[in-house]
Amino acid sequence: MNALPTPPMQGPSPLRSAPATATGNRARERGAALALTVHVTLLLLVLGQIVYLASRHRTRVDLTSDSLWSTTESTRSLLGKLDKRLVIEAYFSPKEKLPVNLRETRVWADNFLDEMVQLGKGKVVVQRFDPNADKAIADRCQRIGVQQIDLRSSSSTSVSVDRHWQGLRLVYGGGKQKVIPQFGPTSSFVAEAALTPAVKEVTTETKHKFGYMEWPATAIGQQTPGGIGWNMLRTHEGITKRYEFQNLKDEDGALLPAEIKTLFLFRPKDLTDRQKYVLDQFVVGGGTLVVLADAAEYAIGPKRSFSKLPFTIDAAGSAFKFTEQLLHYGIDWKLKVLADLAQPAYMPRDRMTGAYEYLAVPQQSMLGMVLQWQPYPYFFHAVAQDWKVAADDLAKDEHGKVDTELAAQYRKLFVPGMPSDDFLFAPFKKIGRGPGFYWPTWVGLRQRTGGVLDLPQGIDGRVLLWSSPAVLVEDPPQSLDPLGSTDARARLENLQKFNTKLMERFRGEPRQQAPLMVDVRGKFTSFFAGAERPKRPSEIKEEEAKKAEAAAKEKEAEAKPGETPEKPGEKTAEKPGEKPAEKPAEKTAAKPNPDEIGPKPPVTDNMLTEAPPEPAMRTGGDVPGRIVVIGDADFLRDDLVRGDYRQAGGPVSINGPPFFSQLLDWLAEDRDLVALQSRIPEDRTLKFVDTEATPNMDTRLSEQTLAGKTNLLVTLNVAVPCALLALFGLLIFGVRRAQKRSFLASSTQ
Amino acid sequence: MRETLVVFRRELKSYFLSPIAYVFGILFLVVVLYFASLSSLVQGSQASMQPFFGLLPIVFLIFLPALTMRLWAEERKLGTIELLMTFPVRSSQLVLGKFTAALAYLAFVLVLTLGLPLTLGAYGRIDWPPVVGAYTASLLFAGSFVAVGMFWSSVTRDQIIAMLLSFGSLIVLYALGYPVLIELLAGWLPAVVVDLLNGISPYKYFESIARGIIDTRDVVYFACFCGFFLYANALVLRVRRLKG
Numbered sequence: 001m002n003a004l005p006t007p008p009m010q011g012p013s014p015l016r017s018a019p020a021t022a023t024g025n026r027a028r029e030r031g032a033a034l035a036l037t038v039h040v041t042l043l044l045l046v047l048g049q050i051v052y053l054a055s056r057h058r059t060r061v062d063l064t065s066d067s068l069w070s071t072t073e074s075t076r077s078l079l080g081k082l083d084k085r086l087v088i089e090a091y092f093s094p095k096e097k098l099p100v101n102l103r104e105t106r107v108w109a110d111n112f113l114d115e116m117v118q119l120g121k122g123k124v125v126v127q128r129f130d131p132n133a134d135k136a137i138a139d140r141c142q143r144i145g146v147q148q149i150d151l152r153s154s155s156s157t158s159v160s161v162d163r164h165w166q167g168l169r170l171v172y173g174g175g176k177q178k179v180i181p182q183f184g185p186t187s188s189f190v191a192e193a194a195l196t197p198a199v200k201e202v203t204t205e206t207k208h209k210f211g212y213m214e215w216p217a218t219a220i221g222q223q224t225p226g227g228i229g230w231n232m233l234r235t236h237e238g239i240t241k242r243y244e245f246q247n248l249k250d251e252d253g254a255l256l257p258a259e260i261k262t263l264f265l266f267r268p269k270d271l272t273d274r275q276k277y278v279l280d281q282f283v284v285g286g287g288t289l290v291v292l293a294d295a296a297e298y299a300i301g302p303k304r305s306f307s308k309l310p311f312t313i314d315a316a317g318s319a320f321k322f323t324e325q326l327l328h329y330g331i332d333w334k335l336k337v338l339a340d341l342a343q344p345a346y347m348p349r350d351r352m353t354g355a356y357e358y359l360a361v362p363q364q365s366m367l368g369m370v371l372q373w374q375p376y377p378y379f380f381h382a383v384a385q386d387w388k389v390a391a392d393d394l395a396k397d398e399h400g401k402v403d404t405e406l407a408a409q410y411r412k413l414f415v416p417g418m419p420s421d422d423f424l425f426a427p428f429k430k431i432g433r434g435p436g437f438y439w440p441t442w443v444g445l446r447q448r449t450g451g452v453l454d455l456p457q458g459i460d461g462r463v464l465l466w467s468s469p470a471v472l473v474e475d476p477p478q479s480l481d482p483l484g485s486t487d488a489r490a491r492l493e494n495l496q497k498f499n500t501k502l503m504e505r506f507r508g509e510p511r512q513q514a515p516l517m518v519d520v521r522g523k524f525t526s527f528f529a530g531a532e533r534p535k536r537p538s539e540i541k542e543e544e545a546k547k548a549e550a551a552a553k554e555k556e557a558e559a560k561p562g563e564t565p566e567k568p569g570e571k572t573a574e575k576p577g578e579k580p581a582e583k584p585a586e587k588t589a590a591k592p593n594p595d596e597i598g599p600k601p602p603v604t605d606n607m608l609t610e611a612p613p614e615p616a617m618r619t620g621g622d623v624p625g626r627i628v629v630i631g632d633a634d635f636l637r638d639d640l641v642r643g644d645y646r647q648a649g650g651p652v653s654i655n656g657p658p659f660f661s662q663l664l665d666w667l668a669e670d671r672d673l674v675a676l677q678s679r680i681p682e683d684r685t686l687k688f689v690d691t692e693a694t695p696n697m698d699t700r701l702s703e704q705t706l707a708g709k710t711n712l713l714v715t716l717n718v719a720v721p722c723a724l725l726a727l728f729g730l731l732i733f734g735v736r737r738a739q740k741r742s743f744l745a746s747s748t749q
Numbered sequence: 750m751r752e753t754l755v756v757f758r759r760e761l762k763s764y765f766l767s768p769i770a771y772v773f774g775i776l777f778l779v780v781v782l783y784f785a786s787l788s789s790l791v792q793g794s795q796a797s798m799q800p801f802f803g804l805l806p807i808v809f810l811i812f813l814p815a816l817t818m819r820l821w822a823e824e825r826k827l828g829t830i831e832l833l834m835t836f837p838v839r840s841s842q843l844v845l846g847k848f849t850a851a852l853a854y855l856a857f858v859l860v861l862t863l864g865l866p867l868t869l870g871a872y873g874r875i876d877w878p879p880v881v882g883a884y885t886a887s888l889l890f891a892g893s894f895v896a897v898g899m900f901w902s903s904v905t906r907d908q909i910i911a912m913l914l915s916f917g918s919l920i921v922l923y924a925l926g927y928p929v930l931i932e933l934l935a936g937w938l939p940a941v942v943v944d945l946l947n948g949i950s951p952y953k954y955f956e957s958i959a960r961g962i963i964d965t966r967d968v969v970y971f972a973c974f975c976g977f978f979l980y981a982n983a984l985v986l987r988v989r990r991l992k993g
Contacts, residue, residue: 036984043980047973051948054969063878063961095940103931350793684796686873706792713868714786721782721861722775729771736766 069188071115075196079116082123082203084173088113091146093132093165099151102164105184109166112191131165144169147181168195172202201241208242208668211256213249213275214266217637218309220301230266232638233660243664253278253536255614262288262667267633269297270315271322273534280325280527286623288667291326292633295335295441296476300639302648306481320527320534327446328527330455330520331629334442337476338514338631340380341506342390342468345417348373349431349654350685356643356650357436361483361491365703371649374495376482377472377502379651382434382465382516384425387414394469394511410469414513420464424666427658431683434465435659437516438634438651439480442473444515459522467514472505516631522624529619536614628667636660688713752838756846757853764854773816774858781808782862789869796873798866802883802959806952809887809894810919816854817898818912820847821982825906830989840986844899844979851895856888879961886958889971893951894919896978903985926952949974 062070079086090113095106113126131138131148141148146167152159168180178198185191216229234245248256248263253274256263263282268291283289297311313322313335323333340346348357355373358380363372391410395403418425418434428434445461448454455461482498483491528534535543634640640653665671689706764770781804788800824830833843869875898915905911924930925946934943947953951974954967 032988036988040981040984043977047977051966051970051973055966058964058966060965061963063882063963065876065878069960069962353793684874684876686790686792686794686796686869688790688792688872710790710792713790714783717786717790717864717868718779718782721778721864725771725774725778725858725861729765729768732765 283625360649435655437632461520465517760850926950
């Protein structure tokens, strides 16, 4: 043993302070025991007090990269902005009487409410009520909508139902209120996700209003009358509580009301010239137009036929094309369908549990019937990666040799799939991908030949989402069904053939990235400037009626020539079969000169009883407008959002709803819940076997490979540390033995 | 400090020179790594060390009394404690030296489990900061168990009794952090007492740090908990010293 240092001075001890007289051995022992007890008790009290104080004044550091256990900036800023008192009435039955599972949630609820009080800086007050203690409170709970939780408990002799309460009512400034009937968070994350939007809801004075026009999809093999629209999302509680939607698809093509600042077009089709004019005047007037565009409509239905349905963007007899109108504003919408052949683009986020996101086929496995994901490049998403990295791969020839010149060219050309830093994309960038699109179309910026941007003067534009450089662009084919059979084996063979054909095309076509979403802003000029203003259907009807009336009068006059003398020229001007000429006053009222922005047309007697005259055409904007075009509308379709085809193997739009919700916030520039919505934990999925690299690998073989690798990893993880420890031990024993031997040898010498 | 360091070195050396430590280490590693690997290394699951850190308190509960039982009881049994007491070292320094040596040994064993997070990191994106936090929490948690085990070892001469006493007290402390038991107690104890009992369980504080939150409350608790039992241990030694 090592030499020990000199003895230190012993400090005062309660044990030493006991008297050491010869007569008082017993008394000394008693005194020592008493001193010891007092000492330990005091120590316990002091330590208890320290722990208590530490729990009252604590500091937390959340080490998780995703800040899973911390309040987000959303909650902090919302509570920091309160200008009135927010009362949170907590209808909680006593904690000690709660069953275990509820008690855990109570801890989280209490902690989160305490945190809200602290963040509220006096503006947040939590009032606690026990409905079990007072019938009046229980009655109030039922009146306002707080729900009781009835749980059955039984003993050997009795069965009883225990009533518990754990609901909240938020009252802001004594006015707006919101009830959370049952509040049982299992973590601070869940507590925040429930409470912060509720706070936002009660503190929002006025709802942002969105207008919309929709053209429902055709329902295939379903009972849904009138097709499939976009109601599912618009009417979602989380959205309707914060935003208001107004249907503005007016059959008469009235101009949009001034209070509408943003208008959604859910898959425009059969657009009349008048509707196009309404949209034109809206964007020229400074409105924000959001178009969810599709180049074609494909049937889905439970049988997933994927065949093209009759679909035209412009109504029959239109003089103006909507694509040309968008091109005028700087947006190039090519009526093409896109397929992205880069694997990260068409891979569902979770192949194990969310194989139905794009296309899966039910297959028999050892675990029963499972959905097996299948590659189908017409369903894909933008990938949050800089595609420059793929330049070398894409510049390889058939023998795998990289064409360095071509690769350098690609490096210049290729851009990141999600180049924007807007908060709309923040949560999606976190998961490395954008929302899934289904048969998307090309929506980019207007360009001259040679790829040079050609935006109108005073207009700025940017592409927000790009496909990968492995995209195929084509006119919408009649069928995009990759399976084409009910027989399982035939389906897979068909799918393989389908994808082989795509690969063949891929080899023969140049590499390019397709734009999937654009945002264009600035002072737009009217697409209709210089042209005649398209009339409203009612105007056309009215004119026709007037013409018919005039014709009838003329006919009558012809029958009675003496009563209404006609000017000689009038009769000759009208030829049989020709439309009657309009009266000058009518012409002024119904068709103002498109360039005329000034005095109102003279008021006729007829107009005094009708709606006020439409304002003259705006040819140029004084206020900047905005157009956002997304190259897909299917991802927000009710049937895809609802998951109608989940059992059949998809598609199901998993990321569509959060994207739409974020889109609304982005358009309304409401950043309050951004931090909360972008709180998506990073994907940390384990992949021992990269099944993505070999998508057509036999299932059984794939399972065997996986099981083999997992077993090997488990064995290595257990055996290697044990072996290391054992080796270390052997090494120590070896050294010790050698030391012993040499010692013995030296001592014998 | 110097004295503590001397005791620490002596104790640590004795760990690595004794085959028991290796047997203990290998058994501990096999149990904890086997079950944690089975739960963690699953294709498609998230790269998380939660199964490992969830299992650790139970494994500590079983293994640590076996490790700590010999700390004082063996010295008493072999009679080396008398020799130790004659050394010019304070009782508190002796206790602290033995305690830190036990912790260092446990830290060494825990380091050997790093293969699991490395594997998870190789096949998925493991979040390292909470893992580091959880390892620290595990050491603090182990420290509290070692402190309790050492205390019981100082009280009795028999190693088995020391082990049973520490196992019993640790299981009670551990269970007090469990909601099921607390619910049972809530039926016939006042709420204040139930909360107090729940508040003394190290498990409750371990959960928080193991999730990736460093909370001053938890750190203070572990410091106080270990401090109390180590102090009690030192008191027992002083009494023995006085009694001669």
